[in-house]
Amino acid sequence: MNLGTRKILDRSFTAVGIGSIVLMALALMVVVVPIVSNGVGAMFFTGTVEHRKMLQSEFKRGEPRELAGEVAAAERYRARVYEMLAGFEAEMERMKPEQKAEYEEKYSPVRKTLQELLGPLPGDPAPMLTRFKYGQTRWEKAEERLHDLLYETKWDTSNPDVMSKEYFVSQATGFEGTSLAQLFPYVEKNIRKILLPKFTIYWGFLTDSSVDSHFFGGIWPEIQGTFFLAIGAMLFAFPLGVIAAIYFTEYAKPGFFNSMLRSANSTLAGVPSIVFGMFGLAFFINTLKVSESKSVIAGALTLAIMILPTIIRAAEEAILAVPKTYREASLGLGSTKWNTIATVILPAALPGILTGGVISLGRAAGETAPIIFTAAVSVGSAIGLADVFSSPTPALSWNIYNLASEHEAAAQIRHVQYGMVLALVSIVLLLNLSAIVLRARISKKLKG
Amino acid sequence: MLMKADARQSPESASIQKATRDIYLPPERRQIAGGGTPHISAKDFSVYYGEFEAVKKVSADIFSKYVTAIIGPSGCGKSTFLRAINRMNDLIPSCHTSGSLLFGGEDIYGKLTDEVLLRKKVGMVFQKPNPFPKSIFDNIAYGPRLHGVNDKKKLMEIVERSLRKAAIWDEVCDRLDKNALGLSGGQQQRLCVARTLAVEPDVLLLDEPTSALDPKATAKIEDLIQELRGSYTIMIVTHNMQQASRVSDYTMFFYEGVMVEYAATAHLFTNPKDSMTEDYITGRFS
Numbered sequence: 001m002n003l004g005t006r007k008i009l010d011r012s013f014t015a016v017g018i019g020s021i022v023l024m025a026l027a028l029m030v031v032v033v034p035i036v037s038n039g040v041g042a043m044f045f046t047g048t049v050e051h052r053k054m055l056q057s058e059f060k061r062g063e064p065r066e067l068a069g070e071v072a073a074a075e076r077y078r079a080r081v082y083e084m085l086a087g088f089e090a091e092m093e094r095m096k097p098e099q100k101a102e103y104e105e106k107y108s109p110v111r112k113t114l115q116e117l118l119g120p121l122p123g124d125p126a127p128m129l130t131r132f133k134y135g136q137t138r139w140e141k142a143e144e145r146l147h148d149l150l151y152e153t154k155w156d157t158s159n160p161d162v163m164s165k166e167y168f169v170s171q172a173t174g175f176e177g178t179s180l181a182q183l184f185p186y187v188e189k190n191i192r193k194i195l196l197p198k199f200t201i202y203w204g205f206l207t208d209s210s211v212d213s214h215f216f217g218g219i220w221p222e223i224q225g226t227f228f229l230a231i232g233a234m235l236f237a238f239p240l241g242v243i244a245a246i247y248f249t250e251y252a253k254p255g256f257f258n259s260m261l262r263s264a265n266s267t268l269a270g271v272p273s274i275v276f277g278m279f280g281l282a283f284f285i286n287t288l289k290v291s292e293s294k295s296v297i298a299g300a301l302t303l304a305i306m307i308l309p310t311i312i313r314a315a316e317e318a319i320l321a322v323p324k325t326y327r328e329a330s331l332g333l334g335s336t337k338w339n340t341i342a343t344v345i346l347p348a349a350l351p352g353i354l355t356g357g358v359i360s361l362g363r364a365a366g367e368t369a370p371i372i373f374t375a376a377v378s379v380g381s382a383i384g385l386a387d388v389f390s391s392p393t394p395a396l397s398w399n400i401y402n403l404a405s406e407h408e409a410a411a412q413i414r415h416v417q418y419g420m421v422l423a424l425v426s427i428v429l430l431l432n433l434s435a436i437v438l439r440a441r442i443s444k445k446l447k448g
Numbered sequence: 449m450l451m452k453a454d455a456r457q458s459p460e461s462a463s464i465q466k467a468t469r470d471i472y473l474p475p476e477r478r479q480i481a482g483g484g485t486p487h488i489s490a491k492d493f494s495v496y497y498g499e500f501e502a503v504k505k506v507s508a509d510i511f512s513k514y515v516t517a518i519i520g521p522s523g524c525g526k527s528t529f530l531r532a533i534n535r536m537n538d539l540i541p542s543c544h545t546s547g548s549l550l551f552g553g554e555d556i557y558g559k560l561t562d563e564v565l566l567r568k569k570v571g572m573v574f575q576k577p578n579p580f581p582k583s584i585f586d587n588i589a590y591g592p593r594l595h596g597v598n599d600k601k602k603l604m605e606i607v608e609r610s611l612r613k614a615a616i617w618d619e620v621c622d623r624l625d626k627n628a629l630g631l632s633g634g635q636q637q638r639l640c641v642a643r644t645l646a647v648e649p650d651v652l653l654l655d656e657p658t659s660a661l662d663p664k665a666t667a668k669i670e671d672l673i674q675e676l677r678g679s680y681t682i683m684i685v686t687h688n689m690q691q692a693s694r695v696s697d698y699t700m701f702f703y704e705g706v707m708v709e710y711a712a713t714a715h716l717f718t719n720p721k722d723s724m725t726e727d728y729i730t731g732r733f734s
Binding site for chain 2: 253254323324325326327328329330331332333334335336339343344347348445446447
């Protein structure tokens with residue numbers, strides 16, 4: 001190959017390499033940017049007076065006197081709305097039956113939307129669920145409700161060849177000539193005075209329990225559950241994995257049995273996580289009966305089995321990477337095999353072993369499938385350390401799935417789901433970052 | 449020491465007559481108090497890697513407190529023979545031996561021999577300096593700690609004594625807590641010698657200790673061997689014939705696993721009996 005071709009090949013390879021890295025960075029951006037921007041919205045948002053009311057009565061947070069002032073100020077503008085509603089209801093009573101039925105049909109969604117926007121209206125029975133006790137707590141949701149109040153959504157199905165089109169019709173036109181017609185411009189004009197939106201920083205999202213299946217409150221039980229499960233899994237898997245790695249590298253005699261064990265370990269690393277979940281249910285709960293039903297300990301054990309092969313492999317590789325000369329030096333000084341392993345080989349292999357451990361910890365924190373049947377519940381309060389043997393726990397990974405797919409009002413609390421995703425991603429990133437720092441520090445200490 | 453008394457064997461007769469040995473020792477090297485007895489005795493001793501016989505039926509006595517050099521071309525089995533003495537070859541699974549190899553009258557490969565005790569008595573310094581990634585102090589104290597010395601003051605004494613013996617104390621005394629990997633190659637190798645001395649062995653095996661060092665550091669190691677001569681039985685494997693003639697009292701010449709010639713160094717280099725030895729030391733092959 002001549003010099004020119006070689007140079008061209010070199011350059012084109014460099015270009016391809018840079019291109020793939022840029023592509024990867026872009027893909028990462030596409031994933032991370034929405035997670036961060038939406039997830040941050042769970043803690044930093046424009047909250048309404050309803051949010052502050054909720055904080056005060058559910059968590060006893062905020063200044064009661066200040067809140068009372070705000071509520072009174074909002075109430076002044078709301079009173080006019082309530083008056084208009086009462087006036088229209090009285091007007092309907094006076095109408096002819098067929099006309100009344102027609103208006104009643106149009107009025108009930110308006111009333112319902114107002115309930116969602118402002119909370120229970122005067123004369124409503126006290127709601128059972130916490131979610132109905134308050135109006136919209138977040139300004140962007142309030143704006144959506146306002147839109148629903150002002151415009152009726154209709155679908156244009158005139159052309160069967162294309163998908164039906166959404167279009168909006170002003171609600172006010174439907175009530176033309178009645179006393180309710182003035183309600184719509186009034187609410188539109190005074191919505192800020194009615195709801196008093198204010199920039200809110202809600203750290204409680206990370207430290208509060210959830211209220212009414214994540215409608216309000218925070219995700220502390222999920223964060224705590226994730227930590228319990230991941231750390232519990234590590235407590236089982238890390239010592240076992242390191243011991244197994246020492247056996248493989250230092251004690252096992254090469255042969256059929258040993259190579260079987262190794263390939264079993266590799267196979268285990270490739271088993272889909274849902275299979276581990278089923279195994280955990282069948283083995284730890286149904287057979288060993290480590291707990292009555294789902295529990296943190298059963299989940300931690302299942303996760304431990306899942307991450308064990310990774311830990312074994314990382315530790316094995318780290319131990320094999322320790323220079324043979326250290327071994328010789330130690331044995332040459334009259335050290336026993338075990339002493340050599342404990343005082344020379346393990347310390348030198350520590351950075352690699354710890355890196356493998358922390359990455360596995362991150363994986364255990366993020367896995368969903370193994371804990372579905374063994375540990376996770378969708379709603380629950382934070383459990384104490386003593387309860388890990390008996391009670392299940394919510395966990396970030398499972399609750400993200402739950403909020404995305406099974407929650408009855410998932411669309412209304414997307415911000416909670418994004419917040420959970422951000423929390424989980426941050427935890428995993430933080431763990432991996434600490435692994436890198438830990439590794440660098442120990443390596444530096446070893447190199448001198 | 450290494451095993452129960454009833455399992456001992458009597459030492460085999462020396463392969464070199466004592467009288468011959470004394471004649472060929474130069475006058476200033478002749479007498480070492482308490483030296484000259486067979487310390488390590490090989491009788492028809494072979495080392496195999498699987499089927500391959502790397503050391504072939506070697507019979508020789510290594511004399512106590514003297515320096516014995518092993519020379520020979522690459523792959524002639526000299527390192528294998530050296531590593532057989534403190535059973536470093538045990539690390540290679542396919543390695544096995546035949547014949548007998550005695551240390552102080554006890555069979556090194558006996559069933560009852562404790563290789564850990566053996567290695568405490570027979571220290572080794574390797575080709576490449578291999579300090580642990582620990583502080584200088586911890587490197588030296590590693591052996592004594594293993595053997596039960598935990599008193600800080602006593603450890604400090606041992607560390608200082610060992611470093612002084614290895615002629616490196618002056619260079620490192622003010623940075624004992626620094627990582628040993630920060631030292632230069634020559635210093636590291638002397639540190640490794642000090643680390644071995646700290647266990648107070650009887651025998652010192654040096655496996656090409658200067659092959660990774662520059663000439664200046666090599667000279668220091670050679671001086672060190674001269675210092676230690678008379679206190680320890682020293683065996684040194686080397687590629688460098690000048691080095692062998694400078695530092696050793698006796699020299700063995702190995703060729704393809706066979707010990708071709710073994711005599712006092714001065715004699716072997718000036719008056720080789722075997723034509724192969726002559727060819728090698730005159731540089732006709734290497």
